Amino acid sequence: MKALAEHLGLSTATISLVINRSPGAKSIPHVTQERIWAAARKFKYRPNLMARSLRQKRSFTIGVMVPEISEGYSSMVLSGVEDHLFQEGYFYFVVSHRHRKDLIEEYPHLLRQRAAEGIIAVDTVYSGSCEIPAVSISGHRHVKGVTNIVLDHNLGAHIALEHLHRLGHRRIALIKGQDFSSDTETRWQAILSVAQELGIIIDQKLTAQLDSDSPSPEVGHRVTRKLLETDPRFTALFAFNDISAMGAIKALRETGRRVPEDVSVIGWDDIQGAAFHNPSLTTVRQPLRQMGVVAAETLLKRITAPAREYPREIVLEPELVVRESTAPMKQPSA
Amino acid sequence: MKALAEHLGLSTATISLVINRSPGAKSIPHVTQERIWAAARKFKYRPNLMARSLRQKRSFTIGVMVPEISEGYSSMVLSGVEDHLFQEGYFYFVVSHRHRKDLIEEYPHLLRQRAAEGIIAVDTVYSGSCEIPAVSISGHRHVKGVTNIVLDHNLGAHIALEHLHRLGHRRIALIKGQDFSSDTETRWQAILSVAQELGIIIDQKLTAQLDSDSPSPEVGHRVTRKLLETDPRFTALFAFNDISAMGAIKALRETGRRVPEDVSVIGWDDIQGAAFHNPSLTTVRQPLRQMGVVAAETLLKRITAPAREYPREIVLEPELVVRESTAPMKQPSA
């Protein structure tokens, strides 16, 4: 920039005014402005954004916290986030905390230190408030200063269980999520309440819980095998998510059961692979990309128009996607 | 920091020396140092990293370019990259270019402008050199200043085709990758050369090419159906990647073929879902996470020790993972 100024015989102040189209530039005649633009193009001038940020205290940077990058859920959400942030000219840092408490605690500070103007937390249980605007996706805890974007789990549980109920299933096995997943408890309560409403009995012996933080179907596979050893007399299985549903299907097949002829399986999420699994998965679709987009929109709105008021919660609706993995219950006589 | 200085009755210079443990701090007595640390802790002092970067011209930030976030390949690589960068205290920006030429061209500049000290490009064909150190994963084009991390595609093609060949397959259908994927051409040439070596005939009518930039199995599904219409007389199919292999399997099943009894299918990548697909996929495993780690290591090495010399290419080896989707060719008599 100094080089530019020298070359043009102008001061850096003038150049700055013009380049930024700031109101002060209206007193600069058009010819001078053109000279500046031409020179800027010629020398490929690119302002140092660090210096600019330092002065303006705007960095156009967001921090995104996810549990894990390789996993389908976060990736889809990230993709929505990225879409919107990119449109608005923001960049973002990604950090993954692998469910480590200390990192979850520390990252918001680190991000702020790196001049992030806001934080989006995906599937992360965070407590302790935050000095910068934050939006949490499936955060569930109400934390001061944080907008929660959540799914209507009651609706989700309802459409899933009703679907199974209509198909005639009464003995339904359930796979609960890992304790660290922020959706687990909410969804579980929703399922219990809907089950009662529909007259479906929740049997302790028919429920299992994912227990490892691996994002692989292996976990669902393992717990389903255990389930089958304990009490195999169920005709349908409602998994915590599609990943575990896939593991469950493998376990069922390995023990000689056909899906959906012998056991119907329903998942949750509708990840990329769900439609192409064999059998393709009936599942409760979360609008993951949209959740990402909404999160980004909400956050940017809060950043650009800092208001005392901000939405505490935004609820999105799931949708039942019926595919091949569920079928009417076999007639007992058959 | 100024507040700290005032509170301690010291100058900001002294504090800076101590906080950064710089050599100049050796003349500051231990008691004073302790006083400074104590005060820093008490006031939770966190230096403004923008200011520091501006001065030191180090940002501890890397830019990572991927085609798409939601996709398995990039996610796995990213996960490896993240692992190593995190260990070394670096943060990173993620940008996804969706194969848009203009973005691929522009992003390196934008990243540099944002003070990224290096760039990692994943599965991105980039030409035009770069002013900062760069590492490309599966980049294949030799570009000045860029280290390429690539898979040994010859070895990959070899173990895959040999596997099918040993199982008795001679008529093998091939699905080639999208033109924009940087691996496509290299892998294709490797396949052609290995096929010749093994005496496998590549039939134009038995080859298809992925044509959409969607990361869904749908694309593989579509081209396989077309393949089946043209000439269904193949006993094995070698897909460009696991995603398209999954689509292909679906297409085969829809047209009444069993996998692997009627047609063997082999994929490439070994993504998360491959082991839990039904049937589980035989595939050529790429060490994706490791590629990410190696990329990060190499880049940081180049950043911290800028040498005239840097590796132009690092080759990693694939590995055949045999699962259920391949089987010996049916006896013609059967």
Added chain:
DNA sequence: GTTTGCTGCTAAATCGATTTACTTCGCGGA
């Protein structure tokens, strides 16, 4: 003839650190 106002620009402060080149003080030795 002076004031007023506008045009076109610049000097200098600022953002929050790092870093270099001193200064000041006390003390031991010549």
Added chain:
DNA sequence: TCCGCGAAGTAAATCGATTTAGCAGCAAAC
């Protein structure tokens, strides 16, 4: 007494921009 030296720290420049206050020059108004 005076010099030199190490200890303990500081003043000021710097990084690369933005931004505010204001200056010079000229024309029109009074």
